[in-house]
Amino acid sequence: MSYKKPDRKKKRIRKSSSVIIDYSMVKSFKKKHPEHKLSKTEYSRIVKQFNENMMEAAVDNRDGIRLPEMLGLIMLVGYPRPKRKIIDFAKSNETGEVHYHKNWDTDNKVVKIRYQNTLRGYSFRNCRFWGFIPSKRFKKMASDAFKKSYEKYVYVDNKNVV
Numbered sequence: 001m002s003y004k005k006p007d008r009k010k011k012r013i014r015k016s017s018s019v020i021i022d023y024s025m026v027k028s029f030k031k032k033h034p035e036h037k038l039s040k041t042e043y044s045r046i047v048k049q050f051n052e053n054m055m056e057a058a059v060d061n062r063d064g065i066r067l068p069e070m071l072g073l074i075m076l077v078g079y080p081r082p083k084r085k086i087i088d089f090a091k092s093n094e095t096g097e098v099h100y101h102k103n104w105d106t107d108n109k110v111v112k113i114r115y116q117n118t119l120r121g122y123s124f125r126n127c128r129f130w131g132f133i134p135s136k137r138f139k140k141m142a143s144d145a146f147k148k149s150y151e152k153y154v155y156v157d158n159k160n161v162v
Helices: 023-032 040-060 089-095 136-148
Strands: 073-080 109-116
Touching: 023 040, 040 073, 040 136, 073 136, 109 136
Parallel strands: none
Antiparallel strands: 073 109
């Protein structure tokens, strides 16, 4: 089967990113906690460090982590390889033929980052409408950790529910 290389000079459509921490958040924090004198850069540095610690804890702990304020649970879960074939674009671009990922380094398993907030004890209104979108860095960190020690994580068959 032949493979058509993508046109790298073609115009790309990118997802617009928004600023997560704005000055109104810092203002509301200062109003709530007047004893802390934080600038916006210090506040954002603290939030980023907290998020980094949460990512590392989620990757290191087999059973995942519980988010503060009872917002849910984040854990890495191993699943069987999907039925559809996943194209390896790097190899395909080199050779000009279609190559697929085989997942031999993880024994045909893939990792998924799961967010759950419907567990016992997480009873807040409209919890089913909440979602979690991991950052690119978190996805990469989870993938690298899963490749190193995939046996460590919970494995779920597609037919079972965690």
